[in-house]
């Protein structure tokens with residue numbers, strides 16, 4: 132497994148250069164997101180335009196991706212974001228990362244731009260750039276199907292759809308039918324380079340260095356996972372089981388673009404009904420959880436939907452029919468567009484329409500309203516094809532606000548120009564609000580989802596996890612800066628190792644801890660890293676991402692949630708008395724942010740201190 136190897140491919144000259152990654156860099160960043168960020172920081176500048184040939188598209192499976200039976204399937208795809216203009220990074224499950232590792236290439240860095248549509252083929256022998264004119268215009272699923280039949284069952288591919296070809300700023304990249312590198316527009320970046328797909332033929336399975344000890348650890352992990360109550364629900368329902376907890380039981384789901392937290396259609400789209408559409412279980416490469424579900428809804432067959440899709444097209448947009456959501460899930464996967472950005476942009480447009488800030492003249496005759504399935508599906512088609520009003524939304528949130536007027540921005544739920552992926556209302560748990568706001572790629576819940584906030588742990592138990600005082604009340608602010616500091620560090624390691632965060636969110640503390648990582652890395656690769664050194668890798672990755680953002684002009688004021696969350700919910704119907712005045716407290720938020728910056732070793736303006744940079748070896 133070591134040394135890891137990077138292939139640099141220049142599409143202008145078609146030159147390929149392959150280099151080993153030194154042990155020092157692997158110890159500092161591990162792999163996946165860690166090394167992607169090291170490369171991104173080193174090879175881009177503030178003046179690098181996201182769609183220019185100088186921008187990089189970096190494909191990096193995690194250090195452990197490809198090892199069997201531990202949920203190590205993940206692959207990060209990174210570059211400067213065409214959606215936000217800032218940090219671009221997305222994490223994909225499925226099978227591609229594991230098969231790429233089997234080619235002997237651990238990282239692929241693509242620079243330059245092809246003159247005509249191409250796809251890239253990697254196998255153990257070399258890297259070739261092939262003509263893709265016959266694939267241009269095809270959906271992601273069609274493209275992947277053609278390439279797998281061309282290269283055989285030991286191949287896997289990722290591709291963009293029509294949205295990526297049309298440079299929709301939030302286009303994504305798909306492996307198979309639904310595994311998406313979804314956020315920050317990496318499909319747009321791939322489209323700008325005229326790369327339709329990447330196909331890998333990996334024939335050499337990845338073996339751990341110490342197979343005996345690794346096998347024992349794997350068995351223990353699998354036994355423990357079988358005993359986790361939430362993992363059982365994850366297997367049974369897929370991630371939509373979260374809908375039952377968050378939207379139905381706690382009642383903190385985001386509805387109608389955050390005007391409400393209550394959606395009367397919750398029961399119509401309950402995961403229990405979703406099971407009627409399920410045809411069988413599926414999963415990412417060699418995953419012991421296998422949380423995906425294949426479904427059929429009329430003519431439509433696909434996998435999913437994930438919780439974010441169910442909630443974003445359900446409560447956030449007001450759709451109350453499961454078959455419609457399943458149809459949309461299939462549609463966005465085929466077009467290759469990020470569901471979170473798509474739903475949030477449409478929700479924002481509906482609110483603008485209802486407020487009279489946009490009208491039918493501006494939407495080319497399209498009337499927009501909550502739950503209007505036909506109009507919503509029409510807008511999705513328009514976005515992917517850059518037609519009509521969809522062409523405005525296809526430019527992404529930042530440009531759409533500029534085009535429709537700065538006034539409209541105050542109705543957008545976003546951070547650092549990225550629409551909020553987490554379909555929860557951030558008024559409910561301050562820690563969630565902080566996590567979404569400081570997230571390095573923009574408003575996002577997969578950098579730090581502190582799920583244990585809802586678990587009812589005592590202060591003593593929380594102190595043992597986080598190493599300092601944390602309020603046990605999820606509505607309070609004390610110690611929540613510490614909570615997010617810890618979760619961000621912890622989850623960045625999953626991305627660097629190629630492990631699945633969905634598993635992390637649903638296990639009790641102590642199962643997948645830093646000691647476990649230390650043993651896993653030792654038995655898999657032979658590298659000796661103490662739990663403290665592993666924690667420092669997470670801190671290093673997050674601070675390097677902040678150095679990138681600071682270089683791009685990001686400041687403290689960019690680490691706040693939208694003003695809407697500092698006000699009570701606009702629609703008060705159906706709220707319990709305690710929810711009527713619920714809002715974030717600005718002074719409390721400032722204190723959380725200060726605590727978070729202090730623990731990170733950044734100053735109160737959000738800039739990493741020189742001593743922190745030096746201490747983490749990032750000078």
Ligand code: SF4
Pocket residue numbers: 202204224225413414415418419420421422423631632633634
């Ligand atoms: S838990 Fe689900 S999303 Fe995560 S690796 Fe396994 S199958 Fe994929």
